[in-house]
Amino acid sequence: MSHWTFAICLVLAVVARALSQATIDPKIFRRFEYKHSFKGPHLVDRKNRVPFWNSFGNALASADQVRLTPSIRSMKGHLWNNITYDANDWEVEVTLRVSGRGSVGGDGMAVWFRDQPGEDGPVFGVSDQWNGMGIVLDSFDNDGGMDNPMIYLIVNDGSKLYDHNSDGRTNLIGQCKRDFRNRPHPVHLRIRYFDGELKVDYSHGTSPEPSYELCLVSRNIKLPTSGVFGMSAATGGLADDHDVLKFMTTSLSLTPYGQGDAIAMKKEEAAKAQELYDVYSENLQKQKDEYAKEHPHAAAPDMLFETPLDRSINQVLSGVDEVRELVKNLHTVVVTKSMQTTVDGQQRQQQGGQAGAGASEAMISQSLSRMSQEVQQILRRNQDETNSMLRLHGDAIRRVPPSVQDAFPGVGRPDGPDMSQLSSDMAAVRRDIQQQQQRQHQQQQAPMLPTAPRRGGSLMRGQFPEDDDYSEARQVLSTFSAAPVSAPRQLPSPDNGSSSMQQPKPGFDVDLGIVRVCGCGCCMLLPPLS
DSSP: OOOOOOOOHHHEEEHHHHHHHHHHHSSSSEEEEEGGGEHHHHSSSSSSSOTTTEEEEEEOOOSSEEEESSSSSSOOEEEEEEEOOOOEEEEEEEEEHHHHSSSSSEEEEEEEESOOOOOOEBEEEEEESSEEEEEEEEOOOOOOOOOEEEEEEEEEEOOOOTTTTTSSSTTTEEEEOOOBOSSSSEEEEEEETTTTEEEEEEOOOOSSSSSOOEEEESSSSSOSBEEEEEEEEEOSSSOOOOEEEEEEEEEEEEETTTHHHHSSOHHHHHHHHHHHHHHHHHHHHHHHHHHHHTTSOOOOOGGOOOHHHHHHHHHHHHHHHHHHHHHHHHHHHHHHHHHHHHHHHHHHHHTTTHHHHHHHHHHHHHHHHHHHHHHHHHHHHHHHEEEEEEEEHHHHHHHSSSSHHOOOTTTTOOOOOOOOHHHHHHHHHHHHHHHHOOOOHHHHHHHHOOOOOSOOOOTTTTTSSGGGGHHHHHHHHHHHHHSOOOOEEEEEEESSOOOOOOOSSSSSETTTTTEEEEEETTEEEEEOOO
């Protein structure tokens, strides 16, 4: 049992050490360098080029990746940043994919940081004897050591040759054996160079999100203080697709970025700039004094420009003007709506649509209620803006010197809308809404005018309602009633064809919406009265 406990403790210690090494120091400040990075989608511009990067050889850029080499034999391709990187400490995260049909691939690819871009050459597609470092993903086992695929670090000062047959053993500093070919997801590399230490973390591509583990660490590495980033790949007798999906560069520093700019300025330049500023300030003050002596009654030069306080007051005043204009427009809308509602209500009452009118009146009442609520909200907002304006106005007046107020009576009195007039406009809108609501309530309770029934009913014979619409009918009835009745005509009987005397009775009937007026021995039909 004690042996198992010791083994578990040893494993936990190793894991904790690896996690501590992989954790980024929170004291280090980071800044993303977009001119030294790229990622998809929309990777290329209209000319199918990656911004700030140049491609060479068989490298081909698309919308979401850069293919350094296709799975064709004897291909070379490389990609280089066209802007020099001058920071001492940095971190690079690379997302890539190596895939091929065979169980063994070739040759491999590399991530570079050199003092200058490489050209076509034998070291994974670029030239030899470089000054800088390279992280190589070697797919093919050239030396027969059965240790490929492998990731290793090579460093050169420009005087060494790379031995391709021995997989770079003469330049190799650190390595780890990882199978990066044909993974379910792209693999990730995180290369960090800080304070002379170079560390490589690897994510094996079994999940979409990176899960880094330590690959190699090497200390006392000296790299150029100024260089360029790049990537290259090559194929030989065996071929793989070498794709780069993302290349993200971050600068690292122990001090916050932006605070060291003033410290970096040379003392001589800072002293010279301060001297020039002092001379300019002195000359400006002399010119102000001379102008004040020559123009004693003119406004001070500082008063010709808008101060932050004046700008705030003007903003408040412009807001009040907008509120006032909105109130005027709202008043116009309320009056127009009131007149239209009154006319519509009278028309509906005459047509007898009592049920429809009630529903419409309810809708209009609801509309007026909503308008009343909007007016109340505008009033509250206007009150808040008015209070802010008065407070700022008071502060402005207190800050104006008494001498300036005596010389310039208009100072500290900004022009703005009459607040009493604005309040009266708002009160008028409120009264209009209340009157309209009362008018709608009275119209709903008013009795409806009598109308002639459409079917099956009749008014009392010989009588019309006392209304102006029936004056013509009453006049016709009185004329027929006053005329002498002539002898009755003989009308054929509908039953046996014999004649019979039928005397139409004077008067009128209203049936089925048709008015029949009888008199003088005959009857006439009149159109329905509306």
